[in-house]
Amino acid sequence: MSRRLIFLSAFEMNTVGHLAHGLWRHPRDQSSRYTDIDYWMDLARLLERGLFDAVFLADVTGTYDVYGGGPHAAIRHAVQVPINDPMLLVPAMASVTQHLGFGVTVGTGGEAPYLFARRMSTLDHLTRGRIGWNIVTGFLDRAARGRGESGQPDHDERYDAADEFMNVVYGLWESSWADDAVVRDRASGLYAQPEKVRPVRHAGPRFPLNAIHLSEPSPQRSPLLFQAGASARGRVFAVRHGECIFVPNLGPSRTAAIVRDIRAQAVQAGRSPDSLRLLTGLQVIVARTEREAQDKYAEYRRYALPEAGLTQLASATGIDFSRFEADEVIPDFRSNSIQSSAEALAADGQWTVRKLLADMPLGGRYAPIVGSPGQIADAMASWVEETGIDGFNLARSVSPESFADFIDLVVPELQTRGLFKHSYAPGTLREKIFGSPRLPPTHPGAGDALAKMPWPT
């Protein structure tokens, strides 16, 4: 099989500290300008110059409050708090780009599907078909409390609710307006043919609906669908709905096993293997030479705050690390882990707070790849070779410098090796990646849902 080009997205968040905690303190870091629209427009221009397929905007709608039993540590070091809405960055970033895609994280738990579907259609129109949606089924406990619930619903119930949410939004995006509904005939005054627009009727139980979609068909109809479900139930959901699926970076061999399992499950679920892209997170420190890269890494580390990284890990694992002495063994670390990355950290033995801190040199759970452009390209090529992954979600360290370094130094190297594109493909985000603007027939949300639903009389 011919080699597929590497997919690249920039892993971002509308916040100061995303994954490399403390690096907002670096003199050249601009992440504390996250409230400034120019910061995001400049980033969009930069990423498009580097031919990034997309910018992926993470989100969380609660505050990390396990460490120390409250949000104090997270607030002190800006560990994903304050955090602004990711969706509202897209129109500004789209206004200065032509090709860059957008993967926006929105949870199914806090939104009304009817209005959410219109938001996504609006973005698909405004971006001319460049919108993607990272489907998240649950955020933090505190986010649920923000909505007035006593806590998150049961894990499996959450996925059942998310499946129902998906059916409703597929109905709105794919089946409410026929392709030829909109006519725009100025002479007769016929804007759209009413008999080609029909209500989506859904009985419930959670999201009853009986209404037409408010938006006319957008270039992609359904946004490109990102998913990252890691649990057993989560993986069922991911292979059912996801087009771009995130895989935790657990080192080559374990990651390869997950990649194989996801591809096999997707085929079992009736999906075409070619309709999926699997991505993993990556952090890169690059300079012209290995020596310079190591110097840069050492310099970055001086600003990192590994203890701030512990704040995020505490909420990811449910363990309040503040209760442990530095060299006290943390019991049940693996069994309590809810994020696979935490499992990876614990894979080699017993963990203490001191070991955890030493394992987060840039203030977070990512182990950066450090080296010359050639070394970075080697490492990325090996990753693809060994794991079968399709691409990478590149996390920032010093922002936007680490993206600029990657674009100036690594992208040309990848291009020279035939691993990365020299220009964007035409069309919508889905077209650029999969060659077709719409969900493929093997996807459960695909437009033949039209055929399954009764037209109104």
Place this chain on the structure above:
Amino acid sequence: MSRRLIFLSAFEMNTVGHLAHGLWRHPRDQSSRYTDIDYWMDLARLLERGLFDAVFLADVTGTYDVYGGGPHAAIRHAVQVPINDPMLLVPAMASVTQHLGFGVTVGTGGEAPYLFARRMSTLDHLTRGRIGWNIVTGFLDRAARGRGESGQPDHDERYDAADEFMNVVYGLWESSWADDAVVRDRASGLYAQPEKVRPVRHAGPRFPLNAIHLSEPSPQRSPLLFQAGASARGRVFAVRHGECIFVPNLGPSRTAAIVRDIRAQAVQAGRSPDSLRLLTGLQVIVARTEREAQDKYAEYRRYALPEAGLTQLASATGIDFSRFEADEVIPDFRSNSIQSSAEALAADGQWTVRKLLADMPLGGRYAPIVGSPGQIADAMASWVEETGIDGFNLARSVSPESFADFIDLVVPELQTRGLFKHSYAPGTLREKIFGSPRLPPTHPGAGDALAKMPWPT
């Protein structure tokens, strides 16, 4: 008292047919480009060139389905359907302007206050303090059905729920983060002082909450608040919360009475008279001479579809006009009216469909002012003089031509007469209008709510 300058906003909607139905058919009309981001960015530049205080983005989240017992007529003529999300236009329009304000319509019925508050704070950050919110307490029945409800809640209950919604979002915007919470001290790694950030605790009944606001304080904290409640209960809500209040255009004498009543009620509610601006809708057809303006008006009328206007009026009044013969008297027209403009139409006698159609020469409920720049300025000045209104929400007819005509011809005339500014005032939207960036102390959402709430221990 010295004459106050006229406030001007552009009355827009993220849709094809807003109020002048059928005019999307005009050869120069560009409203069917509403899905194109460049259309909105060009409009923003145009309005800022004309020193408009704001663009006001209306919204509706249901389809007009009273006429003919279904949505067919509305879909056929693009009567506010399809309609895209208004909020997502703001970042793009803000990216090419420095001063133009934004009044975005969002209903309190379909949104979770916790996430909505973050959206507004995000926009206030991205616009550098230029965001306004038009608070709407209820949309159409179909919108409620879209959310799975059997219909709209009772009218007064709707306002009670909206009052509770307001208290929650005021708490998040005004009281969660102290002004000096954010420090951004790179040396110590202290981004924000945790002891200056506190959860908003609200017991309910509808919107229980126990969480800190996700966003750090934005330039205005609370967005500039627009309101248009017209019923008795609605007016109580409007004078409690609104900073810019819309008054229906019912002709000078009736409008003047409403203006007096709103100002009196506001003072009774403890608001400062100077903390309010009252606006009414206006449609203008202007050319260099009266003759040319009349010609233009006649030309516009050839494209209008008054029967499409009936579709909107049917949902506003609850009367299915399709059931009446052209000259059949429509019974109970006034008592069924829920929009005051419809009351105005019926004020002079008995109505028939033929009379209604003749009364909507541009396809909607606005009676345009037609004339030379001097005549338009005369009419606007008289309106201000006779009604005590502070300004106008200018509806489009042919888009964006009618805004461009107004800016090129009427604005200079108003400036010459000392009725309109020659440049923008500095600062946030609220500062430009009221001289202060924050809600005034007489407003119920103002920051001294901070003093009333307990700090966490």
